Amino acid sequence: MLLTLSTSMPNPADLGFLLHKHPGRAQSFDLSTGTVHVLWPEVTDEQSTVAVLLEVDPVALVRGRSGRGDSGFSLSQYVNDRPYAASSMLSVALGKVFRTAMTGRCDARPELAGQAVPLKVHVPALPTRGGAELVERLFAPLGWSVTTTAIALDDQVPSWGASPYVDLRLSGVLTVADALTQLYVLMPVLDDTKHYWVSTDEVDKLMRAGGAWLAAHPERELITSRYLGHHRTLVQDAVSRLAEVDDTEVETLADGPAEEVEERPAPLVQLRKAAVIAALRSEGAATVVDLGCGEGALLRELVADPAFTKVIGVDVSHRALEIATRRLHLDRMPDSQRARLELLQSSATYRDDRLAGHDAVVLMEVIEHVDLPRLPALERTVFAHAQPTSVLVTTPNVEHNVRYPSLPGGTMRHRDHRFEWTRQEFQEWAGTTAASYGYAVRFEPVGEDDPEVGPPTQLAVFRKVAG
Numbered sequence: 001m002l003l004t005l006s007t008s009m010p011n012p013a014d015l016g017f018l019l020h021k022h023p024g025r026a027q028s029f030d031l032s033t034g035t036v037h038v039l040w041p042e043v044t045d046e047q048s049t050v051a052v053l054l055e056v057d058p059v060a061l062v063r064g065r066s067g068r069g070d071s072g073f074s075l076s077q078y079v080n081d082r083p084y085a086a087s088s089m090l091s092v093a094l095g096k097v098f099r100t101a102m103t104g105r106c107d108a109r110p111e112l113a114g115q116a117v118p119l120k121v122h123v124p125a126l127p128t129r130g131g132a133e134l135v136e137r138l139f140a141p142l143g144w145s146v147t148t149t150a151i152a153l154d155d156q157v158p159s160w161g162a163s164p165y166v167d168l169r170l171s172g173v174l175t176v177a178d179a180l181t182q183l184y185v186l187m188p189v190l191d192d193t194k195h196y197w198v199s200t201d202e203v204d205k206l207m208r209a210g211g212a213w214l215a216a217h218p219e220r221e222l223i224t225s226r227y228l229g230h231h232r233t234l235v236q237d238a239v240s241r242l243a244e245v246d247d248t249e250v251e252t253l254a255d256g257p258a259e260e261v262e263e264r265p266a267p268l269v270q271l272r273k274a275a276v277i278a279a280l281r282s283e284g285a286a287t288v289v290d291l292g293c294g295e296g297a298l299l300r301e302l303v304a305d306p307a308f309t310k311v312i313g314v315d316v317s318h319r320a321l322e323i324a325t326r327r328l329h330l331d332r333m334p335d336s337q338r339a340r341l342e343l344l345q346s347s348a349t350y351r352d353d354r355l356a357g358h359d360a361v362v363l364m365e366v367i368e369h370v371d372l373p374r375l376p377a378l379e380r381t382v383f384a385h386a387q388p389t390s391v392l393v394t395t396p397n398v399e400h401n402v403r404y405p406s407l408p409g410g411t412m413r414h415r416d417h418r419f420e421w422t423r424q425e426f427q428e429w430a431g432t433t434a435a436s437y438g439y440a441v442r443f444e445p446v447g448e449d450d451p452e453v454g455p456p457t458q459l460a461v462f463r464k465v466a467g
Contacts, residue, residue, distance in 0.1 A: 001054040001090045009117040012048035017109040018176040019101045036093040054093045088188035104177035119179050121170040129192040137219055138186050144172040181209040189226040203237050208415040268447050272457050273301055275446045279461050283390040285360035291348050292366035296324030303341045316347045349377040351385045360390040368395050368417045383437035391462040396420045399453040423454050430460040438465050
């Protein structure tokens with residue numbers, strides 16, 4: 001199996017930093033099904049290319065099938081496409097050799113990690129249960145230009161037609177982390193099978209890899225179902241967690257009759273937005289900055305309420321703002337709402353005069369995405385420079401994580417979280433910050449306030465002290 005990733009970024013050699021692999025070295029790594037090699041066939045001033053070559057051990061592949069319900073006499077154990085076509089085995093290989101890159105970390109050159117750069121991907125043999133049309137449906141919404149070439153079943157017998165494989169070429173401007181996680185998820189989705197047993201761990205893998213983009217994908221139901229082997233319980237678990245981490249309503253993701261949806265408890269994402277809006281109203285805020293607005297989940301609620309006369313959505317990610325523009329339907333938004341809404345690209349850790357002079361700044365599920373050493377910079381940006389009358393901060397309560405059965409112990413709710421605080425840790429931080437910058441602070445639970453572990457989300461409302 002072969003996959004190549006190329007870039008023509010200003011300094012193509014920077015791809016080595018992003019992948020944590022030296023372009024001057026060929027490396028090999030052992031997997032349960034064979035050996036994966038990382039090679040650099042091209043490193044020039046114009047373009048760099050890394051190749052991932054997976055050599056599958058057919059004997060190990062057969063041995064690994066025991067106990068999974070396959071017939072021990074099935075010829076398919078010995079005659080199949082697994083060693084040759086991109087599938088879940090190649091996804092596992094990507095996760096093995098590019099694990100750190102897929103998390104978006106680049107310790108040596110941190111400024112590179114969040115940059116969208118020109119990328120090209122080539123997968124010469126990709127099985128597609130759905131054909132080229134499905135490949136387009138899966139990759140195009142993520143910003144890729146997609147080119148597929150059908151592979152003949154037998155070049156010597158044209159009458160047999162096309163095989164279920166395509167030669168895939170992708171080109172687009174994305175972060176390397178996004179490109180890798182999308183390939184990691186979507187290759188086995190297109191194949192619609194996995195070479196290993198699909199267990200509850202797969203939900204965690206899907207959340208880690210797809211949490212940043214899956215909820216907004218128009219084919220999210222198909223992706224989730226296929227990735228999880230069509231196991232209904234696992235799919236429902238993934239649906240709930242996507243709603244939690246990506247601000248996507250459960251109703252838009254889950255199948256089933258309407259009466260079943262209505263009987264479910266309100267998703268935490270809804271409770272969180274309602275709590276923030278209620279706090280803004282109690283603070284009397286009219287002009288609001290949603291700092292770290294992401295794809296616009298809170299903005300939709302704010303701009304729909306005429307009590308908020310100016311709403312500014314701010315995010316460091318250009319792609320997130322593009323998605324927010326689409327999800328908010330700015331091109332069709334009524335003029336009375338559009339005039340009150342502004343989207344800005346900026347960072348929460350750098351001073352920006354455009355953020356100053358407003359009634360309130362909202363940091364909804366933002367601080368846990370900031371490295372702890374950078375948190376003082378965020379505090380200065382918001383409390384010292386912007387100096388709004390009110391600041392609203394929500395963040396997960398790590399004590400409540402034990403109430404999520406599918407979340408392994410010690411695991412955070414999102415792959416991009418740098419930390420998750422207990423109630424005491426959050427209150428100590430908020431109290432110190434308030435005292436340092438002339439604010440008073442109060443705390444409110446969001447979601448059911450469990451008597452043992454507290455609420456799933458904690459909210460701090462800061463108000464500037466007069467004088």
